[in-house]
Amino acid sequence: MRGFSYFINHFHGSPSSSSSSKLLILLSLSGAGLVAYADSPVDSRSNHSKSTNVQPKKKKILVLGTGWAGTSFLKDLDISSYEVQVVSPRNYFAFTPLLPSVTCGTVEARSIVEPVRNIIKKRVGEIKYWEAKCLQIDPESKKVFCKANLDEALAGSNDFSLNYDYLVIALGARVNTFNTPGVLEYCHFIKEVEDAQKIRITVIDRFEKAVLPDLTEEERRLNLHFVIVGGGPTGCEFAAELHDFIYEDLVKLYPGVKDLVKITLVQSGDHILNTFDDRISMFAEQKFCRDGIEVLTGCRVLSVTENMINMRKKSTGELTSLSHGMVVWSTGVGTRPVIMDFMKKIGQTDRRALATDEWLRVKGCEDVYAIGDCATIDQRKIMEDISSIFKAADADNSGTLSVDEFREVMEDIIIRYPQVNLYCKNKHLLEATDILKDAKGNFRGEVDLKGFKRALAHVDAQTKSLPATAQVAAQQGAYLSRCFNRWDRCKANPEGPLYFDGCGRHEFRPFLYKHFGQFAPLGGEQAAAELPGDWVSMGRSTQWLWYSVYASKQVSWRTRILVVSDWIRRFFFGRDSSRV
Secondary structure, eight states: OOOHHHHHHHOOOOOOOOTTHHHHHTTTSSOOOOGGGGOOOOOHHHHHHHHOOOOOOOEEEEEEESSSSHHHHHHHGGGGGGGEEEEESOOOOOEGGGHHHHHHSSGGGGGGGGEHHHTTSSOOOOOOOEEEEEEETTTTTTEEEEEEEEEETOOOOOOOOEEEEEEEEEEOOOOOOOTTHHHHHHHOOSSSSHHHHHHHHHHHHHHHHSSTEEEEOOHHHHHEEEEOOOOSHHHHHHHHEEEEEEEEIIHHOOGGGGGGGGEEEESSSSSHHHHHHHHHHHHHHHHHHHHEEEEEEEEEEEESSSSEEEEEETTTOOOEEEOOOOOEEOOEEEEOOHHHHHHHHHHOOSSEEEETTSSSSBBTTTTTTEEEEEEOOOOOOOOGGGGHHHHHHHHHSEEEHHHHHHHHHHHHHHHOOOOHHHHHHHHHHGGOOOGGTTTTSSSOOOHHHHHHHHTTTTTGGGOOOSSSHHHHHHHHHHHHHHHTTTGGGGGOOOOOOOOSHHHHHHHHOOOOOOOOEEEEEETTTTTEEETTTTTEEEHHEEEEHHHHHHHHTTSHHHHHHHHHHHHHHHHHOOOOOOOO
16 A cells, blocks of 8 residues: 655655665555555656647646635646636635624625635636535546526526546535524524624614514513624624624614613533633633623523523533523534535545545545545544554664664654644653653663553544634645645655655655634734744734734735725724614
């Protein structure tokens, strides 16, 4: 079976060290990854073109989705080498981190979207785009069945199919309702631009309803009780945006109901923002308490009706009910039906997302790659290969690893097994200290197989699934495009070791996510942030940092200018409360 080493040497040449070549044993265990590309006869195809002067037919890449993952892939792909086709039910890219701002008019919906055709026309070469939904993926025939996302009354059939050589699935995910009764019928979501626009209209409608004559005070309170289910970043940001919208803008227009408004945030965990540093969670809870936002932690929603939310307190098991005027559901992501159907076809049942290897190739499916929220990387366990790793690193077959051998193999497997990197941050294995000492603490200068296994026994426990965020999706799209861009420069060299002399060492690696921090805007021009290096920042200065980062990350200068102008407009004129 071809391994990661084969893929590396196809790009960087042959081995130069006989001792390091033993690592071939290890890497041949690790799955094909993007080496699947090597199944195509690159050299023979190239030689044929030279002899006949006929341009070889370009391979077809079909991309499903124009979210963060799909757009990042298209932006960096060298389309001169491929025939690229794109299918997406929406003809625009949306800057989803600003959706909570759209719900309350802080930023206009049009300011955070960029038409797909504007993005692809800037590339050298042609990218074909169709506004359609993907209905079914057939991996056997390498065909995708689609339906145009257009008015049925338009002339002609809306159904069509597309063939592919390589398929890139970037369909994202849908809202996870956990099959809770009533959620689909009575809750709003913050997943798409249309969702944010509906929330904005509903908030204004509730205020208009509350000021109608002949309503009792209880009816007015019911209409003005806004409940957010889910205390993650999106739920907390929406709660903060809603609070600012109401108390900075709407109460000036509806002064008679100012004291009747209530915002409640429901979280099943013990704290909101539980993926952040504990200091940020505490800061957010204290900030919401001062603002009058009620935070209910440890409550699981059992069902939702037109005017009521039924919950259970996890600590006591007590059943409680909460009346509401509007509910916004923000509790994570689930799998889309087309992905679930595809997973059944390839034998990936009982999973929450498509399983890929470290090169983002869908496991059990040739020439299909999945990126973004629809996929999860199934990281190989190091303990499955520990004996082979030791044997490959033991260059002199002494049965032990010297300090140099240990350090050399650690530097290589730390790339193949990202969980090792996380483990080494705490255990200092790269310095080879504790592992090279005996029971009495004396330095031995070598380690045997038993000690090697013992040192790495807990590494696999550090393996974590990547979060379903825009940052992860964008990095995966950019990484996969670089893989495709290198394909034509591949040379059919024999399989070699993971590393060799010179600068070519580890130039092509499995996907490794780099966390650049995360923000949590909390309203009132205050925000919290986790920054690289385990730094935590909170307060007004962090909010200005949030402004600068989000402005710089816009996909075009058009959206960048529009977003900044919206922030300036809101500062001088407030948020718009019209339904337009």
